[in-house]
Amino acid sequence: THSERQVMCGRGYNYRTSICLSIVLTLLPLLFSAPQLWNFRGLLGWKWVGLQPMQTSSVFLTAKPFSAPVRVRSLYSPSTAKDPGSMSAAAPKWAQKTITLPPQRRGCHLITPKIMKEIAQDLSEFQCGLAHLFLQHTSASLTINENYDSDVRDDTETFLNRIVPEGRSAPWKHTIEGPDDMPAHIKSSMFGCTLTVPITNGQLNMGTWQGIWLCEHRDNATPRNVVVTLNGI
Incomplete structure (x- = not known):
C-alpha cells in the first residue's frame, strides 16, 4: 500500500543517512590532522597555516591552494611576551x-x-x-x-x-x-x-x-x- 511504501522508503532513507554520517565522522578527523592530506584541502582553495611562536600556536586560514604548510618562529619567548617588565629591564x-x-x-x-x-x-x-x-x-x-x-x-x-x-x-x-x-x-x-x-x-x-x-x-x-x-x- 501507499503507507507501507512510505515506511519502507523512510527506513531506507534513515539507513543511507546513517552510513553517510558514519563515513563523514570517520574521515573528518583525518582531513584536519593528517599532514599528507593537507594538499587535498588545497583542492578546495584553502590552506591551513600554523604559526608557532616558541611554545604557543595559532591557526590562520588563507586562500593559497597547493602550498605546503608554513611555520614561523617568534623572536620573543613566551615569558618575555607575557612579562612586559622583563622587556623594559x-x-x-x-x-x-x-x-x-x-x-x-x-x-x-x-x-x-x-x-x-x-x-x-x-x-x-x-x-x-x-x-x-x-x-x-x-x-x-x-x-x-x-x-x-x-x-x-x-x-x-x-x-x-x-x-x-x-x-x-x-x-x-x-x-x-x-x-x-x-x-x-x-x-x-x-x-x-x-x-x-x-x-x-x-x-x-x-x-x-x-x-x-x-x-x-x-x-x-x-x-x-x-x-x-x-x-x-
Missing part, C-alpha cells in the same frame, strides 16, 4: 663621559687604570654591551697592546720614529708647529683615534695581557680628551 641603555688626560711625554702610555677609574661606576650597570673610546685629537692615537712589559711601549715608539722620519731631510710640507708636526698626524692615522671593547658583567672584556694605550706623538704635549660611550643591557 632588558632595553638597551647608554652612558657617556669625557675624560681629560694630563699631558704625557712623547711615547706610548698605558692608560687602562685611568680610564677604568673614571667609568667604573657606570660600567658596573652593564651586563653585556660595548665601550667605545674616541680621542678628540689629530696628533695622538689610541691602540690596544701589551699591558705588562713597558719595553713593548718603548719599542713601539722606536718603530714609529723610524718609519716616519722628521727633520730637515724629511719630505713634509706641513711643519708649522715644528718638525714633529706632520709626523704626528701620520702616526695618528696609523693607529687611529677610536677603540671598541666588549663589556661583560660590568667589566671591559679584554685579554689578560691587553691594555689601552695613549700614544703621544708631539714633543710639547697638551691635555688629551677621550670620549667614552657605553651601550648595552
